[in-house]
Amino acid sequence: MTVIDVRGLRKDFTVRVKAGRFRREARTVAAVDGVDLAVEAGEMLGYIGPNGAGKSTTLKMLTGVLYPSAGHVRVCGLEPVPRRTRLARRIGVVFGQRSQLWWDLPLRESFELLRHVYRVPATDHRTRLKWYRDLLDLDAFADLPVRQLSLGQRMRGELTAALLHGPEVLFLDEPTIGLDVVSKQAVRGFLADLRDAGDTTVVLTTHDLADIERLCRRLVVIDHGRVVHDGTLERLHERYGSRRRVVVDLDEPLATPVDLPGATVESVSADGLRISYALDSATAGALVARLAAVASLRDISVVEPDIEDVVARLYRA
Amino acid sequence: MADGTLAIYRRLVAAQVRSQAQYRASFLVELCGTVLFASVDVLAVLVVFRVARSVGGFEFRAVFLMAALSTCAFALADLTVGSIERIRAYVRTGLLDAVLVRPLGALPQLLAADVAPKRVGRVLFGIGLVGVAAHTARLDLTPARWLLLLVTPVAGAVLFGAIFVASATVAFWWIDSGEFAAALTYGGRDLTSYPMTVYGGLFRRVFAYGLGFAFVGYYPALALLGRRDPLGLPAVTGWLGPVVALGAAGVAASAWKVAIRHYRSTGS
Numbered sequence: 001m002t003v004i005d006v007r008g009l010r011k012d013f014t015v016r017v018k019a020g021r022f023r024r025e026a027r028t029v030a031a032v033d034g035v036d037l038a039v040e041a042g043e044m045l046g047y048i049g050p051n052g053a054g055k056s057t058t059l060k061m062l063t064g065v066l067y068p069s070a071g072h073v074r075v076c077g078l079e080p081v082p083r084r085t086r087l088a089r090r091i092g093v094v095f096g097q098r099s100q101l102w103w104d105l106p107l108r109e110s111f112e113l114l115r116h117v118y119r120v121p122a123t124d125h126r127t128r129l130k131w132y133r134d135l136l137d138l139d140a141f142a143d144l145p146v147r148q149l150s151l152g153q154r155m156r157g158e159l160t161a162a163l164l165h166g167p168e169v170l171f172l173d174e175p176t177i178g179l180d181v182v183s184k185q186a187v188r189g190f191l192a193d194l195r196d197a198g199d200t201t202v203v204l205t206t207h208d209l210a211d212i213e214r215l216c217r218r219l220v221v222i223d224h225g226r227v228v229h230d231g232t233l234e235r236l237h238e239r240y241g242s243r244r245r246v247v248v249d250l251d252e253p254l255a256t257p258v259d260l261p262g263a264t265v266e267s268v269s270a271d272g273l274r275i276s277y278a279l280d281s282a283t284a285g286a287l288v289a290r291l292a293a294v295a296s297l298r299d300i301s302v303v304e305p306d307i308e309d310v311v312a313r314l315y316r317a
Numbered sequence: 318m319a320d321g322t323l324a325i326y327r328r329l330v331a332a333q334v335r336s337q338a339q340y341r342a343s344f345l346v347e348l349c350g351t352v353l354f355a356s357v358d359v360l361a362v363l364v365v366f367r368v369a370r371s372v373g374g375f376e377f378r379a380v381f382l383m384a385a386l387s388t389c390a391f392a393l394a395d396l397t398v399g400s401i402e403r404i405r406a407y408v409r410t411g412l413l414d415a416v417l418v419r420p421l422g423a424l425p426q427l428l429a430a431d432v433a434p435k436r437v438g439r440v441l442f443g444i445g446l447v448g449v450a451a452h453t454a455r456l457d458l459t460p461a462r463w464l465l466l467l468v469t470p471v472a473g474a475v476l477f478g479a480i481f482v483a484s485a486t487v488a489f490w491w492i493d494s495g496e497f498a499a500a501l502t503y504g505g506r507d508l509t510s511y512p513m514t515v516y517g518g519l520f521r522r523v524f525a526y527g528l529g530f531a532f533v534g535y536y537p538a539l540a541l542l543g544r545r546d547p548l549g550l551p552a553v554t555g556w557l558g559p560v561v562a563l564g565a566a567g568v569a570a571s572a573w574k575v576a577i578r579h580y581r582s583t584g585s
Binding site: 013060063064065066067081084085086088089091093095097098099100102104105109113116117118119145226 | 339415
């Protein structure tokens with residue numbers, strides 16, 4: 001079942017630019033420029049892109065916060081802005097930078113207030129809260145006012161707050177931003193459990209690609225308001241030529257360069273004692289066999305492609 | 318289990334009151350501060366009458382009644398709707414996002430979540446003031462006038478509330494709208510403390526009739542005192558406050574609906 005159905009989605013903003021001492025010119029900028037997206041129930045989708053690419057703007061149109069300039073949007077079969085309050089019951093939202101919690105009240109009270117705001121039956125509320133309390137270890141700080149929580153604790157609170165009404169779709173806008181390593185792991189572990197449970201469709205935007213590698217099978221990359229990639233992580237590596245590398249350490253420099261079709265020398269260092277090859281079509285095995293025939297090898301390592309590199313290349317393109 | 322919508326808002330208001338109660342000392346200081354502020358407005362009227370026997374053709378007891386009705390109406394509006402002036406911050410910082418993803422109306426949520434309990438002091442002061450003014454004016458209180466005396470501050474509060482909301486929507490288009498909203502709301506309050514006869518031509522037409530400020534204190538006071546309007550409108554005008562207020566509320570609600578569609582949010 002398609003939970004999120006987006007076709008030709010656009011959002012134009014008018015910005016005023018200084019054009020002379022007093023004059024300002026209005027210019028229209030497309031923050032989202034024709035995005036198509038279909039997300040099936042139970043998917044966990046990574047939605048990434050550089051700053052200003054249109055990620056958050058897309059999310060805001062999907063959640064009914066912003067009115068699209070053009071295009072077709074349905075979330076849970078509802079048009080977000082006109083059906084905003086009805087949709088709100090069926091989705092959960094965590095904006096990393098904006099809290100859903102009551103700043104001066106104990107975390108526990110925020111949960112109780114949200115139960116009423118979303119009209120969740122007391123028994124459902126208790127069951128879910130119990131589940132999240134254990135998974136996210138909330139009891140340690142549930143009685144503290146939110147303003148006294150660490151960022152990591154607060155984010156665990158935000159996740160619970162977004163899920164207590166049992167939403168069908170969860171939108172996460174940079175849920176790991178600013179978290180320390182331990183808190184990041186806690187949040188990722190929790191999201192992995194949520195994905196494995198399979199009841200909730202999740203759309204996750206992040207700048208931390210480790211989030212994506214750990215959690216998302218499918219990745220949508222957006223740049224300048226357009227989708228530039230939609231598929232698995234592996235597919236992204238293939239498409240953007242991210243290559244595995246073989247780094248060899250030799251006992252002596254090579255007398256003549258070793259040439260193998262499908263492998264190129266990336267760098268030579270340590271006076272010719274360390275050579276790094278990038279693999280296109282050649283296998284690591286073929287390359288090593290070839291090298292072993294002409295030189296004595298001290299050490300070999302195979303380096304997997306780095307998603308950060310791929311994405312950086314993608315953003316620059 | 319399933320609360321009515323009103324009960325939900327009551328909980329949001331209670332949560333806000335509990336939040337404020339965390340800062341008890343500052344709460345008490347501010348409570349006194351709001352009473353002080355409200356009394357300064359009335360003091361201004363008293364001061365004027367130390368130098369003039371009548372203002373705009375009305376003696377002290379009539380103007381005092383107008384000022385009292387206006388102060389009480391404003392205090393009520395300020396308590397319930399006044400926090401909407403914070404909308405500027407919500408729009409500028411994008412905090413409104415968090416409000417819009419909840420299954421409740423945005424405007425009532427903002428009002429409930431930001432209610433300032435310290436302003437209760439001002440309302441109590443305003444109610445007391447209306448009592449004193451009604452006594453001083455030696456009103457001939459028929460049952461109909463009793464009703465008018467009770468309804469007028471509420472209608473005035475609705476009108477002020479509408480102006481609070483409508484002027485706050487300016488923030489959606491013009492983020493640095495600064496004190497524009499305050500000029501209309503606080504300016505309107507000061508204006509309603511005096512008889513409309515003191516204001517001249519165009520100004521009177523725009524503020525007294527265009528924005529409806531004449532219906533907060535002036536016309537109801539005339540009806541309560543049984544006076545004729547020197548500006549020539551019929552006696553029934555004094556009873557039109559609620560009608561004007563509801564009309565203004567309708568306009569404000571439409572303005573809000575349009576404005577929320579214009580919300581642009583902020584990055585990330």
